[in-house]
Amino acid sequence: MSLALRNLYHQKSKVAISIAGVTLSVFLILTMSGLYLGFSTMMDNMVTHSGADLWVTSEGASGSLHSPSLLPLNIRENLSNIEGVDTVSPLIRQPLSTTLKDDTVLLYINGYDTDTGMGGPWSMASGNSDLDAGEIVIDKVLASQYGYDIGDNITIEEKEFKIIGLSDKSYIMIAYIIFLSFDDAKSFLLEGVTNYFLVSVADGFTDEEVSASIVDTITDVSVSTTSETAKAYKDEVIGGFIPVFWMLSGIGYLVGIQIIGVLIHSITMENSKEFGILKAVGATNFDLYRVVAVQAFIISALGFTIGSIVVPVLISIIQTYVPEFVVEIDLQMIMQSSFLGTLTGLLTSILPARRIAQIDPALVFKEV
């Protein structure tokens, strides 16, 4: 232990560069995992904070964000009359490519029933969400990028709205969500239709029972539970990116292994003569392997620990200046990072084992 520590201390600058490299690797791993978690949480929030138990769509529509669901508004009353239905609210979620300050922007219009509040903003950064006609809540990233603030007016497709609040966690990688009252949002959709009906289930009934009743009673509709809809949202928006997330995280991890591996190999090579001395005076291959393993473990542990502390702080600072950097880090990720650190230490210490076994103790008789 002592020799391993002192060897590392003796090569401080090399160790410091390696730890910095491992920290960068942790940054890549945590950022990729954090982006996944960030967008996953956001998609989840869009559905689970709606206050609905069931999501009614046109038949065959999956209930996902991009679903081409269109339902006639006049079925609202039919839905309300079904046994077990407590509340029914229409919800418009409609993408809109528009121009803001000479820039083409993709917005998601979220028009909700302000009376029930179902499907309204799930997290506010500032201002309020009690929308009246002609008022709007816009995503805070959109506000910061295009210079809008509470009290300003924003013109969307020649319609002017007054900004009364800024929402948080409503930037979905390719689009910004804006919140309008259902009546204001109707002007962006065909007359007499909505995308969804959000249904809350009355006490004493199960989601399955009410879902079955809706499908039996109203033709050409599909019903999904909130958890099914959340999954559909996540699968659609993030699903395509998952292989990329994991691939980049994997690359980050491989970079970490590579950095530590190169360092440990280089230290082992540089210390070949010293290992030869130790062998000559009676150290076994196992004694030397232990020294290398402890060195690898210390660098991995230091790199991953420093990375796990520094990276969340770094991400938080970046988010202050780049709000669209939607990264969420939780304890589980940090624990996983620590586990990877331990694994890396073990893996990289195996690499020079063969080299150690080959070191000839007779090296010590050769004059340098």
Added chain:
Amino acid sequence: MSNQDSHSLDLVVELDHVSKVYGHDASRVVALDDTILHVERGEMVVIMGPSGSGKTTLIQIIGALLSPTTGCVKINGTDLGELSGKKLSKLRLRDIGFIFQNPNLLAALTARRNVELVLNLNGIKGDLARETALRLLDRVGLSGRTRHLPAELSGGEQQRVAIARALANSPSLILADEPTANLDSKTGHKIIEMMKDITKTEERTVIIATHDLRIRDVADRVLWLEDGRLSSHWSNGYAIDPVCLMLIGKLTKTTSEVEEDVYHFCSESCMREFTKDPQKYIERSKLGRISH
């Protein structure tokens, strides 16, 4: 000599008909040829010979670092040929202390830690290891330099740390390969005295392979190794550098002629030194001459 005889003589080292051959066919080199060597406890044996004569090979074979091609090597009665790699490591750790031409200290460790490390490998840890290391460093006159790294010590001090390290596990046998080669004459002399003292006061067996004729004076036995064979006489193909008293081949090109006698030098610097006051060195070399 039978095992029983060996023990009655208290032999620490027994080499019986040991040969070492490197390479095959045209590249075949016989480093040791049917060598027999028996060394008793408390004996100091100096092995001399020109470069490439097989001295280092002999030390490596006695030190369980190299296997002989044929023959039997025993240390304290244990046949090395019967031991596994791991047991050979243990034997080197407990029964043999090494002193190399270069001190070969670990650069990242202080003088004390260099000595302690060998004790730690032998399972001696904590205060006992620390106290033993400090006592040994005091023994070699380095009590004030225990916290220094090798780079902060002179060559002679480093070699003394190496001696302390060699003594750490109280081995019965000390093997030294050219221990004074990199030291100036005064420091070299101190190291020789120290090794002599260790041999006599601690009853350790010491085998030294060297070119340094000064060591000859303190040895119980001087053996000459040439063409892989040990003998108690040296051949006529070698000369003594009159300045540093090193044994060198007569084929060296650095020579000087004084009153029809040719003197050979190990280096240009020794030759320059000689030319400043030839008579002084000629007298000295006569005093140190080995009888044929």
